[in-house]
Amino acid sequence: MPNNDRTKVIYKKTPESAVVVTNTKVDKAIAKSIRESYDELATEYTCRIANELQHKPFDRSQLLKFSEERRGKGLICDLGCGPGHVARFLHDAGSHVFGVDLSPRMIEEARRLNPNIPFREGDMLRLNLGDETLAGVVAFYSIVNLSEDCLDAVFHEVARVLKPDGVLLAAFHIGNGLVELSELWGHPISLRFFFFQASTVRKSIENAGLTLEGSLEREAYAPKIEHQSRRAYILARKSSAAEDRKAFLHSNQINNDVLSDWLRVYKGSQQADVIRYWDSVAPKYLAMFRNELQGKPFDLAVLRSFAEDLGPLARVCDVGCGPCAHVTSLLADFGLDLVGIDISPVCIDLARKEKPSLNLRVMDAADLQFDECALDGLIAYYLLHYLPRRSWSQVITGFARVLRPGGKLLIVMKRGEGEMWIPDPMGGPVDTFWAACASEELETLLRSAGFHVVSVQSRHPLAQEIAVDRIYLQAERGTRLLDHASSS
Structure with missing residues (x-):
């Protein structure tokens, strides 16, 4: 979640009645709240976040490895792209990339800052993309506003749009429970920020049929750079290449x-x-x-x-x-x-x-x-x-x-x-x-x-x-x- 230097945040245990993806009314209400909140924050968020990768060498290293491994394989989606800074990094590293975000105002900011990269509005729970169309998906902190009950649906969508041998790189905050904010940087919002154990996210990724290839963690950078939570980075691959790797271990x-x-x-x-x-x-x-x-x-x-x-x-x-x-x-x-x-x-x-x-x-x-x-x-x-x-x-x-x-x-x-x-x-x-x-x-x-x-x-x-x-x-x-x- 973004740093908030004005509002004291309170961590709460995730309620048992957290969002259920199959409940359409609740799902749409949550999506509306997320969309409107990020529309409200878009300009300030862009000013504060658009250059954050300059101060995060570990994040840059993971994105660079991802880009190098995916180069020439096809189209990459920056899922939950915000102002497009991750997409820009991947583009500059040689990836054929586009960005998707729920917030129209965020998409406007991304297009303004990165006119040579395509961006589109979209919902990660229902991606408007064909089956097996992407070589890779990067989801950097994109699941932070979704409850645990939503994770399986998100990663099933990711698995659906990935080509065989397609790769997912996901980053998220490690922790338990959630933070609820009604104000951020002087703007009225209504957002929940969810924290997950790495094992929880790994399980959802595997439930979607993807094969885990790596799971890394790091401590937070300085408070002036980011929110003080541990971070996890998970790499997963869609078969068939992942299945070939498994078969390798059991072959004669x-x-x-x-x-x-x-x-x-x-x-x-x-x-x-x-x-x-x-x-x-x-x-x-x-x-x-x-x-x-x-x-x-x-x-x-x-x-x-x-x-x-x-x-x-x-x-x-x-x-x-x-x-x-x-x-x-x-x-x-x-x-x-x-x-x-x-x-x-x-x-x-x-x-x-x-x-x-x-x-x-x-x-x-x-x-x-x-x-x-x-x-x-x-x-x-x-x-x-x-x-x-x-x-x-x-x-x-x-x-x-x-x-x-x-x-x-x-x-x-x-x-x-x-x-x-x-x-x-x-x-x-x-x-x-x-x-x-x-x-x-x-x-x-x-x-x-x-x-x-x-x-x-x-x-x-x-x-x-x-x-x-x-x-x-x-x-x-x-x-x-x-x-x-x-x-x-």
């Missing part, structure tokens, strides 16, 4: 077409963010963590055991070696034939200066440039956190591809749940992506990729560490890729 062989398609999307979005982050923090990370293993006896013991199980001269890859390459160096000292890889060129440059005798390469964990069955072992030491959870199955399947039958995998990560963008823990200027899971989820992914889980260990954080438990999971590749052996 690697589907190279699906993997290549996913890599294309990944390389245009998340990958660039990861590289930018690690390039920016690499020198500080090296200074902070160069000698971290010296104070971690449990980790040293696990790594030594991993090396002993593999035996001398085993060919091993340290995936995500970072600027320290300390795990790479340690395993090499144990007599293994090591190659360390990292997606960040700056990390590899620093690591080569730090450890000039090591074999270090710039390489993406999601696109390993090794032949099939080329490695005896592979270690991912705090790697998966920096990859979107939807990618983990493909990444782990890539691990299986390059490991020989019986090859060993060690994954070390922090226990947790969900994924989000967080401020850089090292105080840098670039936010970092963070994902986590429970060990049970990771075990399931490994078994789906044909691994036999050998052991799962955990420990509590040390005094100098982030206060989250650590997971140490060891697995062996089966005799066949994606071999679901009962012995696992």
Whole structure:
């Protein structure tokens, strides 16, 4: 909801008698109230909101990724477009976009500010669009004035107008209940602003037949920029491409077409963010963590055991070696034939200066440039956190591809749940992506990729560490890729 610096807002529990979409009289009354309120606010709203994306780098990054992934696929709808600032951003990023809004006055403002972009009046509960006509829909805070009972209807409409493989990007306020306003910025209005838990919106999106591909959250920017609520961003796709991705996880062989398609999307979005982050923090990370293993006896013991199980001269890859390459160096000292890889060129440059005798390469964990069955072992030491959870199955399947039958995998990560963008823990200027899971989820992914889980260990954080438990999971590749052996 927009910032209101004059009116004290009161949060209320959402009433059980909230709007029911199938009640036509109530539905029309609510639509009339929303339309008239935004008509009243249109000029002031435009002055305050039309340039808000300048101050919201996270929102811009999500819209840019969406635009890049949808480019050349067809028409994009900015649903609930207001003064058209989201449509303008997408247009400038190369999207073929138009805007829809319930308020005629908002449409006038959008057309005035963006004469080269088409805008039209429309109701998101009953879109005047043909079936399967859109390549994408962006709904940035468009559901804020609709009750939970309306969500299924909205997302069913979105699903109806999306082409197969069409994508929805929705953003909304996280919370419970609602805020009722009769005045905003000195204008009389009658609006309800609804807050939802991310799980509620995800469920409605899935009820509409769309497949979830990502769910991120962030904290609010400064009070002068926006209302102080957490924000959620959900990406969902209409089959058939989403179904192909599901089938990939359950197939008995690697589907190279699906993997290549996913890599294309990944390389245009998340990958660039990861590289930018690690390039920016690499020198500080090296200074902070160069000698971290010296104070971690449990980790040293696990790594030594991993090396002993593999035996001398085993060919091993340290995936995500970072600027320290300390795990790479340690395993090499144990007599293994090591190659360390990292997606960040700056990390590899620093690591080569730090450890000039090591074999270090710039390489993406999601696109390993090794032949099939080329490695005896592979270690991912705090790697998966920096990859979107939807990618983990493909990444782990890539691990299986390059490991020989019986090859060993060690994954070390922090226990947790969900994924989000967080401020850089090292105080840098670039936010970092963070994902986590429970060990049970990771075990399931490994078994789906044909691994036999050998052991799962955990420990509590040390005094100098982030206060989250650590997971140490060891697995062996089966005799066949994606071999679901009962012995696992």
